[in-house]
Amino acid sequence: MATHERSLTPWARRATAWTAAAVVAACSGVATDEGTTANVASVSITPPTTTVTLGSQIPLQALVQDPNGKTITGTDVFWSVQDASIATISSVGVVTGVALGSTQVAASANGKSGIATITVEKTPVASVVVTPPHVDASPGGQAQLTAVAYDAAQNPLPGRAITWSTSNAGVAVVDGTGLMTAVAQGAASITATSEGKSGVATVSVTQAPVATVTVTPTPLSMSVGQTTQLAATVKDASGNVLSGRAVTWSSSSPVVATVSATGLVAAVAAGSTTITATSEGKTGTAAVTISNVAVGSVVVQPQGPTIKQGASVQLSVTVRDVNGVIVTDRVVTWSTSSAALATVSTSGVVTGVGAGTVTITATSEGKSGNTSVTVTAVPVASVTIQPPSPDTVFVGYTAQLTAVTRDSNGGVLTGRVVTWQSNNTAIVRVDATGLVSGVAAGSTTITATSEGKSASVTEVSIKAPVGSVVVAPAVDSVNTAGSKQFAATVKDVKGTVVTDRPIAWVSTPGSVATLSPSNGAITTVSGKSKGQAKIIATAETKADTAVVNVITAVTTVVISPLSKTLSIATSPTVQLTANCNNAGPCSTVVPGRTITWSSNSAAVIVDANGLVTAKSTGVAQITATATFDGKVSAPSVITVTP
Numbered sequence: 001m002a003t004h005e006r007s008l009t010p011w012a013r014r015a016t017a018w019t020a021a022a023v024v025a026a027c028s029g030v031a032t033d034e035g036t037t038a039n040v041a042s043v044s045i046t047p048p049t050t051t052v053t054l055g056s057q058i059p060l061q062a063l064v065q066d067p068n069g070k071t072i073t074g075t076d077v078f079w080s081v082q083d084a085s086i087a088t089i090s091s092v093g094v095v096t097g098v099a100l101g102s103t104q105v106a107a108s109a110n111g112k113s114g115i116a117t118i119t120v121e122k123t124p125v126a127s128v129v130v131t132p133p134h135v136d137a138s139p140g141g142q143a144q145l146t147a148v149a150y151d152a153a154q155n156p157l158p159g160r161a162i163t164w165s166t167s168n169a170g171v172a173v174v175d176g177t178g179l180m181t182a183v184a185q186g187a188a189s190i191t192a193t194s195e196g197k198s199g200v201a202t203v204s205v206t207q208a209p210v211a212t213v214t215v216t217p218t219p220l221s222m223s224v225g226q227t228t229q230l231a232a233t234v235k236d237a238s239g240n241v242l243s244g245r246a247v248t249w250s251s252s253s254p255v256v257a258t259v260s261a262t263g264l265v266a267a268v269a270a271g272s273t274t275i276t277a278t279s280e281g282k283t284g285t286a287a288v289t290i291s292n293v294a295v296g297s298v299v300v301q302p303q304g305p306t307i308k309q310g311a312s313v314q315l316s317v318t319v320r321d322v323n324g325v326i327v328t329d330r331v332v333t334w335s336t337s338s339a340a341l342a343t344v345s346t347s348g349v350v351t352g353v354g355a356g357t358v359t360i361t362a363t364s365e366g367k368s369g370n371t372s373v374t375v376t377a378v379p380v381a382s383v384t385i386q387p388p389s390p391d392t393v394f395v396g397y398t399a400q401l402t403a404v405t406r407d408s409n410g411g412v413l414t415g416r417v418v419t420w421q422s423n424n425t426a427i428v429r430v431d432a433t434g435l436v437s438g439v440a441a442g443s444t445t446i447t448a449t450s451e452g453k454s455a456s457v458t459e460v461s462i463k464a465p466v467g468s469v470v471v472a473p474a475v476d477s478v479n480t481a482g483s484k485q486f487a488a489t490v491k492d493v494k495g496t497v498v499t500d501r502p503i504a505w506v507s508t509p510g511s512v513a514t515l516s517p518s519n520g521a522i523t524t525v526s527g528k529s530k531g532q533a534k535i536i537a538t539a540e541t542k543a544d545t546a547v548v549n550v551i552t553a554v555t556t557v558v559i560s561p562l563s564k565t566l567s568i569a570t571s572p573t574v575q576l577t578a579n580c581n582n583a584g585p586c587s588t589v590v591p592g593r594t595i596t597w598s599s600n601s602a603a604v605i606v607d608a609n610g611l612v613t614a615k616s617t618g619v620a621q622i623t624a625t626a627t628f629d630g631k632v633s634a635p636s637v638i639t640v641t642p
Contacts, residue, residue: 040072043109044065046060053121054097059092059094062107062114075109137206140181142180147162147194166190169188174190183205187203188205215230215277223291223295269290271290294365298362300348333346337359359372385457392462393460397437397464403420420433421449464498472489483526488503501540503539505518512533527553555581560576562634565639566612566614566640594627600621623635
């Protein structure tokens with residue numbers, strides 16, 4: 001029996017074959033149980049659904065049957081696949097996983113087809129191996145761990161996600177890439193996990209051993225009787241400085257120099273020795289030379305140099321011993337009296353920082369020499385004024401100007417002396433700080449000068465505009481024969497009272513009240529006829545209004561009766577009436593006006609309504625006054641008898 005493999009590309013052209021029956025060629029084999037190729041009733045695939053891992057193979061079986069359910073053998077079976085990018089199938093039904101996904105395969109014989117579903121999956125992770133499997137580290141040390149996922153056949157599976165974890169973050173931690181960092185002494189396990197499978201590396205963190213010991217300074221030259229402090233730096237193999245490690249000190253020749261437990265070297269006699277510092281079996285040394293002749297003098301050259309800020313000068317030093325012999329093997333240290341003015345390097349290079357004079361000192365074995373260095377300021381190349389103008393200041397007020405000094409490179413210079421000048425102090429004045437004051441309306445030039453460089457700005461002085469006008473009283477009354485003064489208070493926009501601004505007064509309507517000529521802030525209002533008028537004061541663009549009520553004037557007050565005799569026993573009271581303007585009672589003629597009553601004798605009293613009461617015998621005069629108008633009546637004479 002022959003079998004054939006057919007290509008199904010493109011799949012879409014054979015959709016009918018998948019929904020009905022795949023096209024198959026005639027089979028020349030002999031069918032079992034009486035079957036022939038012409039009697040094929042169905043084709044089925046075993047298994048109908050299967051899973052294959054990526055890159056592996058699995059065989060399928062095609063079962064061909066006649067209408068009676070009998071198996072037909074010897075029939076040509078043709079195999080095809082729906083998506084060859086996911087799986088392929090051989091001519092004998094062997095499926096190979098190509099890419100992750102799902103597809104269908106078909107087995108066709110004599111026009112009949114069977115279909116099976118194939119799912120291609122990743123090869124499952126069977127194990128994870130971490131390398132290196134064990135790490136020894138000291139606190140702060142790091143190691144890169146690597147994890148590889150394998151399948152059951154121990155084939156590596158690249159591209160699988162790996163997660164990292166630590167069993168003890170107090171001892172060691174690990175990041176997402178497998179980088180382990182030792183934290184403190186102890187043991188920890190670092191675990192790499194992929195798809196539920198894990199691998200482990202163990203970590204032991206111990207104190208880093210001392211790898212090197214370095215002693216400074218070395219070489220060292222000393223004179224008999226001198227002491228010098230040495231320092232020992234202890235490091236591990238990675239060059240990390242280790243603190244808290246015990247260090248012991250020794251001298252190869254204590255007769256030349258001794259060393260204390262803290263590294264203090266004492267010169268005993270002329271000669272040479274080696275000072276050794278030891279920590280955990282590691283050593284460092286310093287070569288020490290002891291001279292009998294001590295330094296006698298130190299001289300610094302040149303004397304009194306001058307440099308500019310930012311510039312440098314090289315100083316030299318001559319060291320002589322106590323016999324006057326120049327020695328060149330002595331240690332010289334340099335210092336400055338003010339690092340704000342100048343700094344000095346270990347080799348004697350002085351660099352100017354700020355303007356002024358500074359002392360630079362060289363010292364060797366307790367002897368010193370010095371020189372003074374003068375640092376001059378970088379000259380001013382330009383001056384600018386802020387704001388750049390023209391600026392405005394109100395008369396009587398101030399504004400601040402600022403001068404900026406710069407060098408030739410445009411760098412801002414601070415601390416420079418600036419002088420200020422106004423070309424016309426009658427208009428604008430300026431003080432030593434650049435504060436300008438407006439004196440009178442006009443403009444002038446303000447100049448700032450520093451080290452011969454100047455800048456000018458035009459300053460304009462104007463009066464501050466009126467900000468408000470307030471008239472007082474805001475509401476008042478005047479009679480038709482009287483007058484009242486009103487005053488206006490004017491303030492500028494800064495709230496300061498100003499008295500030099502013209503004020504215009506107006507009354508409306510003019511038929512009710514008139515204004516007498518004002519003296520600026522004050523005007524007199526006279527009543528003309530009964531009614532209400534508004535008094536308006538205006539200064540520049542600001543105005544305020546007061547209200548004046550004009551009422552009838554009281555011209556005469558007459559008391560009725562003008563005389564009366566009272567008896568304490570029989571008629572002790574009498575009611576007096578005040579008549580106004582010869583027109584009747586005041587309460588009727590001028591309603592709402594106040595009439596006050598008074599008596600010139602305690603023998604007779606009068607109340608606010610004009611009721612007179614006798615208290616004792618005698619004579620009294622009773623008067624009535626229209627208080628608003630100032631009119632007083634002729635007295636009413638009251639005689640009191642027993």
